[in-house]
């Protein structure tokens with residue numbers, strides 16, 4: 001008989017109204033003749049009532065006000081932080097600009113600037129030379145390459161305009177907006 | 181639902197006063213969870229404040245197809261978990277099915293308290309505080325907040341079977357404990 005008693009889980013679910021119709025009937029039939037399970041059920045019913053009784057939470061009556069105060073302080077602090085950021089950004093930008101203006105007026109800068117241009121263009125010149133030699137070797141006129149580039153670029157452009165472009169083209173255009 | 185939406189939109193725009201309504205409606209929910217998960221009384225109020233600040237700051241992420249109570253409970257539960265982790269307080273959530281939990285010395289009822297605690301509620305609270313935190317939390321959500329198994333699953337991220345198992349074991353433990361500690365006739369009154 002011991003094996004046929006209602007399980008504690010089922011008794012609890014019965015108390016909490018969590019059992020289906022079929023199980024409910026089985027439990028109720030068993031309870032009619034089993035005093036032991038009735039006793040257990042009574043305990044669980046009392047426990048459930050006791051558990052459902054609300055507890056004293058001792059909430060500070062100023063609780064909501066304290067939270068609101070903290071929230072407002074947080075917001076103010078963040079706003080101040082943002083302004084501080086803007087002001088600091090503007091100030092450092094201004095300082096940089098002034099420094100740059102002063103710097104461009106020095107003789108040192110004038111010389112440096114000229115040197116930079118010359119050095120920067122030297123490898124470019126070399127590359128172009130190398131490129132035309134290469135083209136001459138495989139017997140293609142530079143004009144053909146130029147034409148092909150123009151066609152390719154206009155294709156990319158049309159593709160972008162008509163919104164049929166693939167993701168990598170989109171990415172390319174995003175990163176190199178100069179293309180369109 | 182629409183009222184809630186209007187209210188939340190107001191709050192998102194920075195209306196902190198509108199947030200007072202949310203606090204009034206869900207204060208007990210948050211305090212229930214924190215009270216049962218955090219033993220240090222002096223830490224509880226700060227944790228509840230932090231929970232509501234988190235709620236305020238994350239309100240724009242709230243999905244309206246969810247229940248606000250479940251969402252807030254989730255934030256409170258997670259916040260308490262972080263607190264417990266920081267304090268290295270175990271949850272005992274990996275307790276094996278037949279495992280029994282012992283009362284901690286600090287949870288024992290002192291003779292003075294014993295005579296003071298004449299009513300069932302106080303005795304029950306003592307017994308509940310001796311249970312593993314995970315058990316207390318689930319008992320609280322089910323019995324004090326009247327949440328469904330599914331809502332408890334959403335809050336705790338535990339499987340439904342585990343939630344039920346913890347509930348069954350917690351209730352059985354409480355029943356056995358209260359029956360064995362006190363004379364049977366006067367336990368529930």
Ligand SMILES: [Zn+2]
Nearest residue numbers: 005006034037
């Ligand atoms: Zn029986």
